Amino acid sequence: xxxxxxxLILSGILFSIGLAGVLIRKNIIVVFMCLxxxxxxxxxxxxxxxxxxxxxxxxxxxxxxxxLFITGIAAAEVAIGLALIVAMFxxxxxxxxxxxxxxxx
Amino acid sequence: MFESSLCQILFYLLAxxxxxxxxxxxxxxxxxxxxxxxxLSFAMVAAIFFGMGAQFLGxxxxxxxxxxxxxxxxxxxxxxxxxxxxxxRGSYIHAAIGVLIAGFFAGLTINISLGLPGATSGTxxxxxxxxxxxxxxxGDARATSETAVAAAPYGGSLPELSAAAAARMENPSISEAxxxxxxxxxxxxxxxxxxxxxxxxxxxxxxxxxxSGTVGAVALARKxxxx
Amino acid sequence: MNMIHNLPWLFLLLPLVVAxxxxxxxxxxxxxxxxxxxLSAAGTLGLCIAYLTGLQTGTPDTYTWMPSSLEQLNxxxxxxxxxxxxxxxxxxxxxxxxxxxxxxxxxxxxxSNLSRYYAGLSIFMFSMxxxxxxxxxAMTFIGWExxxxxxxxxxxxxxxxxxxxxxxxxxxxTNRVGDFxxxxxxxxxxxxxxxxxxxxxxxxxxxIAPAVLTVTIICLFCGAVGKSAQFPLHVWLPDAMEGPTxxxxxxxxxxxxxxxxxxxxxxxxxxxxxxxxxxxxxxxxSVGAITAVLAAIMAVQQDDIKRxxxxxxxxxxxxxVMAVGLLAGEAxxxxxYTHAWFKALLFLGAGAIIVCCHHEQDIWKMGGLSKRMxxxxxxxxxxxxxxxxxxxxxxxxxxxxxxxxxxxxYPVFFWVGAGVAALTTFYMxxxxxxxxxxxxxxxxxxxxxxxxxxxxxxxxxxxxxxIISGYGFxxxxxxxANGFHAHGFELGLPFYASMGSLVxxxxxxxxxxxxxxxxxxxxxxxxxxxxxxxxxYIDALYDKVLIGGLQQGFAHLMQFLDxxxxxxxxxxxxxxxxxxxxxxxxxxxxGSLRAYTLITGIGLVILVLLLAFQF
Numbered sequence: 017x018x019x020x021x022x023x024l025i026l027s028g029i030l031f032s033i034g035l036a037g038v039l040i041r042k043n044i045i046v047v048f049m050c051l052x053x054x055x056x057x058x059x060x061x062x063x064x065x066x067x068x069x070x071x072x073x074x075x076x077x078x079x080x081x082x083x084l085f086i087t088g089i090a091a092a093e094v095a096i097g098l099a100l101i102v103a104m105f106x107x108x109x110x111x112x113x114x115x116x117x118x119x120x121x
Numbered sequence: 122m123f124e125s126s127l128c129q130i131l132f133y134l135l136a137x138x139x140x141x142x143x144x145x146x147x148x149x150x151x152x153x154x155x156x157x158x159x160x161l162s163f164a165m166v167a168a169i170f171f172g173m174g175a176q177f178l179g180x181x182x183x184x185x186x187x188x189x190x191x192x193x194x195x196x197x198x199x200x201x202x203x204x205x206x207x208x209x210r211g212s213y214i215h216a217a218i219g220v221l222i223a224g225f226f227a228g229l230t231i232n233i234s235l236g237l238p239g240a241t242s243g244t245x246x247x248x249x250x251x252x253x254x255x256x257x258x259x260g261d262a263r264a265t266s267e268t269a270v271a272a273a274p275y276g277g278s279l280p281e282l283s284a285a286a287a288a289r290m291e292n293p294s295i296s297e298a299x300x301x302x303x304x305x306x307x308x309x310x311x312x313x314x315x316x317x318x319x320x321x322x323x324x325x326x327x328x329x330x331x332x333s334g335t336v337g338a339v340a341l342a343r344k345x346x347x348x
Numbered sequence: 349m350n351m352i353h354n355l356p357w358l359f360l361l362l363p364l365v366v367a368x369x370x371x372x373x374x375x376x377x378x379x380x381x382x383x384x385x386x387l388s389a390a391g392t393l394g395l396c397i398a399y400l401t402g403l404q405t406g407t408p409d410t411y412t413w414m415p416s417s418l419e420q421l422n423x424x425x426x427x428x429x430x431x432x433x434x435x436x437x438x439x440x441x442x443x444x445x446x447x448x449x450x451x452x453x454x455x456x457x458x459x460s461n462l463s464r465y466y467a468g469l470s471i472f473m474f475s476m477x478x479x480x481x482x483x484x485x486a487m488t489f490i491g492w493e494x495x496x497x498x499x500x501x502x503x504x505x506x507x508x509x510x511x512x513x514x515x516x517x518x519x520x521x522t523n524r525v526g527d528f529x530x531x532x533x534x535x536x537x538x539x540x541x542x543x544x545x546x547x548x549x550x551x552x553x554x555x556i557a558p559a560v561l562t563v564t565i566i567c568l569f570c571g572a573v574g575k576s577a578q579f580p581l582h583v584w585l586p587d588a589m590e591g592p593t594x595x596x597x598x599x600x601x602x603x604x605x606x607x608x609x610x611x612x613x614x615x616x617x618x619x620x621x622x623x624x625x626x627x628x629x630x631x632x633x634s635v636g637a638i639t640a641v642l643a644a645i646m647a648v649q650q651d652d653i654k655r656x657x658x659x660x661x662x663x664x665x666x667x668x669v670m671a672v673g674l675l676a677g678e679a680x681x682x683x684x685y686t687h688a689w690f691k692a693l694l695f696l697g698a699g700a701i702i703v704c705c706h707h708e709q710d711i712w713k714m715g716g717l718s719k720r721m722x723x724x725x726x727x728x729x730x731x732x733x734x735x736x737x738x739x740x741x742x743x744x745x746x747x748x749x750x751x752x753x754x755x756x757x758y759p760v761f762f763w764v765g766a767g768v769a770a771l772t773t774f775y776m777x778x779x780x781x782x783x784x785x786x787x788x789x790x791x792x793x794x795x796x797x798x799x800x801x802x803x804x805x806x807x808x809x810x811x812x813x814x815i816i817s818g819y820g821f822x823x824x825x826x827x828x829a830n831g832f833h834a835h836g837f838e839l840g841l842p843f844y845a846s847m848g849s850l851v852x853x854x855x856x857x858x859x860x861x862x863x864x865x866x867x868x869x870x871x872x873x874x875x876x877x878x879x880x881x882x883x884x885y886i887d888a889l890y891d892k893v894l895i896g897g898l899q900q901g902f903a904h905l906m907q908f909l910d911x912x913x914x915x916x917x918x919x920x921x922x923x924x925x926x927x928x929x930x931x932x933x934x935x936x937x938x939g940s941l942r943a944y945t946l947i948t949g950i951g952l953v954i955l956v957l958l959l960a961f962q963f
Binding site: 019024032040043059066075093 | 125128129132133136139140143144146147152155156159162163166169170173174175177178181182185186189190193194197198200201203212215216218219220222223224226227229230231233234235237279280281282283284285286287290306311312314315316319320323324327330331333334335337338339340341342344
């Protein structure tokens, strides 16, 4: 069977790719997608743990509930975030993060 | 045995596609392509969830992420008429540093995961037991199955799911024979029980978060009238 | 009330509280402030008289101000109520009351803040009482500094005049030099005698090495040199005449400058005469004699009526200090006491003359005043007679006592004293002849009128005291010394010398200045006169050497340190470094969201490395 470690590695790789996207990409929408990917990576780890921590063949459902919550929060975050992006596009005619360079001013 | 190895092959295949698609999300310069990759990646993850026996979560993953959120993304991308990113000078250094940082974290998690006892053996979970002579008994027949299950979180194989145990957990008064007769795990039932009893209040709070998210999104995105 | 034994604390509290009220609450009500100050002076005088006539209230409480684990380091506030202190209090409060009264007339119509003036007078009364009644040296020192402070306030009362502000600073700073020595002396006393209480000092001098004792006494004497304006530090007193004349009378003639003499005599009484070693006595007496001679010489060529009196004060203080050095504490206190009355009289008289001549202070612009303000001139003449020691006036007896003591111990000081007496006679008669006789030389003197009631009354009272205070029947009860006994006329060398110098002085003065009618000083114009008018160049020397040399050199050094080390390296160097580092780091704050994300990522890596791997 697949060891827990491999699930964790998958989770870590997905998370790192998401992090790389957040750091590298300029398009805020893509950055946002990468954020979602990082959350999903966390979900993978949680579900794996839920199986691994289970007693006598029954998963620990607390972990899955937590994962469910993450999904719910992610949905709300996407709603707000995309609305922000729309607002930003209205203000700057761009969704590139290079347009957000007025913090110094 | 065949079923088991099929599961393994499927997992590694799905994981590989998921990672590839994730790379695609970052690599494609057109946001629409990125969104499509993201959908595929999330679908693969949902499949992996199915493989782990978390059917409900898998479905939620599909519906919410690969369905609703993806549609939202696409909708915004279309609505805003976004062009490809322009490549500006100095972004290579920027990208290199970002990859380095991400690589650091990837290496960190891989290193830690592989460092877990039993992670590479892929067989029996680690049981640190000593007999009366002080000899270390790992994976030995003398290590009971209960201990092995209890020690499972260390990184070895995930324990097998047991329908009988699940049935007993769902209804403690069930007879041994009836429990043994159970064929599948009532996943949604057990999850729902946990969610609506133990996590009832957080669940309600989450619903409020979703509501305020909806209202906030409308408030942010609507056109502000000048008058 | 069982607190009645603490009644003497009123001597200090009354003027202090009044000063505070004057200063804080009554800035807009100078009349009320004047009344309050006058009442407080009258109250303390009444209390003083009550104690002198036999009121007994028991020993006042002693308060521990700064407790210490070592008993002898405790700072106590206590009152020493022996006859010497109480009689000194009579002089202080008596003259204080008269000066308060005189001030009402003198300061009438003055545009400055009079509440401040009266508050200053009250603070002075408080401080002087503290010195007089102090039961230990620490408390004396507190009063010592406080009189310096109040003197500063009052000299600089007209602080918008540059000369007054400078004089106030000069007085204060010059006094600090003496105070430094005084503080050293107090600490030495504490170390050697193990106590600062006057009551516990007696008999402890016996076991101490004479050299150490000499140093201690000289250090303590430094305080008196500053406060009583003795020779090296005498420069502040003539300048202090920039203050209002009543202040000059109270502080710079009658009481504060006598504090040095009082303190020395107090030490002599409590430590015992054996503490004053031969060397110390010689130094003290010499300083006194030098001051007496120098001041008398300089007085000869002064034109300002107040400055003449200031130099004569210096000269008389020299007498007193000389007497202390001759271990004739009683004679010193006797002279202090008579001098306080007649010098206050002279100053107040001068004040009345100045006011009546429309603020003219130059005697060569007066003249003929004896016809226009006879009462004031008569009172002034009484003071002059006492000062030049005409037999029968108070000054005669006290000067005689000092001369006798000098003759008995060191005859050289006797002859110095006699010579100074002749000079005193000369310059005082010069003043009187020029200012009071002959025709008026200027407009102001022509229109002079008799002073008003508030100024005349104090003059009359003081004139009476100037005449009678030297006689045994009064002096035995009032001279601030424990168990004083005055003696009357005695024919002998001191009497003849005194008479001789008097006659010489009178003859010289009449010969040179005639009986009025001269319009300018026949002695003026030559180089000696110029030197005398320039105060023998002592002030100029201080300006050159101390201020120009030492102070400027030190200031240059400090400026170098300030501008190069502190400002250059410490301030600007650090600033420069900070700015450089700021420029180096400023690229981080580029304002771009992407860069910030990247930097956050780097920070995250560093954080993980630090926390997880404990680099």
